[in-house]
Amino acid sequence: MAPSLSVVIPTLNAAGEIDELLTLIETQTLRPFDILVVDSSSEDGTVDEVAKHPRVNFVRIERKEFNHGSTRDIALRHTAGDFVCFLTQDAVPASSRYLETLVEPLLADNSVALVSGRQLPKANARRFEQLVRDFNYPDTPSVRSKGDLKKFGIKTFFASDTCSAYRRTA
Template identity: 55%
Template sequence: MPHEPDSSTGSMNDYKRALISVVIPTLNAGDGIVHLLDALQAQRRKPDEILVVDSSSDDGTGEKVTQYRGIELLTIPREEFNHGATRDKALRHTHGDFVLFLTQDALPEDDQYIDSMVQAFADPAVAMVSGRQIARDDARPFERLVREYNYPAKSYTRSREDIPRMGIKAYFASDVCSAYRRSAYLQVGGFERVSTNEDMFIAAAFLHNDWKIAYCAEARVKHSHNFTLRQQYRRNFASAVEMELHKDSLRSANTTAEGARLMRSVVSQLWDSRQYGESMAFVVDCCARILGNKMGTAKGRRLADEA
């Protein structure tokens, strides 16, 4: 059975006394790291440990971090950064029963972020929690609607039984703002060494090992991007390569249907609000996503055949 008590807490339900670690990977974070660290130190439930893993920034990020008492800085060569392997190294470097990940550009909306994330672990079967991403004030309209589609206002939990109904959406999670139960993480073997989508792959591993994944809408961070078409293409290309190489981990779940639902939802809302230009811009953005996915999948297949 996977759901055994954490030795440090005595009982899986005794989450209130658990140790909490926060991990933040950084690269040239600028003043954003200051705002994030200030927000974490102002939390109602303060973390017991904060680890910043910096990929040899050259903008003074490391120097800013060292000005904070009690926050550990781990510097790695920039070329060694890997979304899965670096986060795995960081988690194993920390000591928390629950380990929270944040990206340098994700800012908690209030002082209850950590408390809200950790409360989801009151269910002893929950291995992973993902928070809600709220679009930044400068987000363009279609990006705001994409965030609202992917990160709704209602919390929910899914298990292995939900996979046939939800498809690829059952594995949807984001290390932009996430939390892991250490014992569950170690039980499934941790992150794969992948360039992206490490959160989705481990979410699949949790579900197929009979753990649950929670989405906590009350744990909110400000986070969004106004990607160019080139950036959107590259992002989806990289994601598709990894998903093709590791499709067995996802049980070959199809992503096309979920992408089509997202597109219809956003276009419909933009059209209804008479934002016709924005609607067309989103369609073009989707074309960049689709092309990136197609080309990335093809490359992933080639790499798999060569392996």
């Protein structure tokens, strides 16, 4: 049985990019059980772009209420998948297998609670941004736990909600 996966995308004035992102999410090899856009009172037509996708649920919050953690917590409570993938509005999946690949470690090992995907710099990114992406998101996968604290320090628990998936039970 395939896992059920929810996708959450917080937005603010994302009219120029949200249609493409939602289309890419809707055509993944692992189809999301539900997709939720949590919008911080956009003023640019984001709502109209999201409305082009009837399977996508929409929640509007006041801009002053946005907080990276609590907004995602609110979104989590509006979804139902066994796993919840968080993206940002400017994240572009590199392939149609993005969601499938992202949740593979969660399916393979019940002790894995969080998977953070690799972020690649955009083609026009400044060199500094390219270096930071290469440093924070190397080409080789790794699994880290409390046992790695001496080796990695705070980076042991580094994750980014630009591209991540959580086990709901965790």
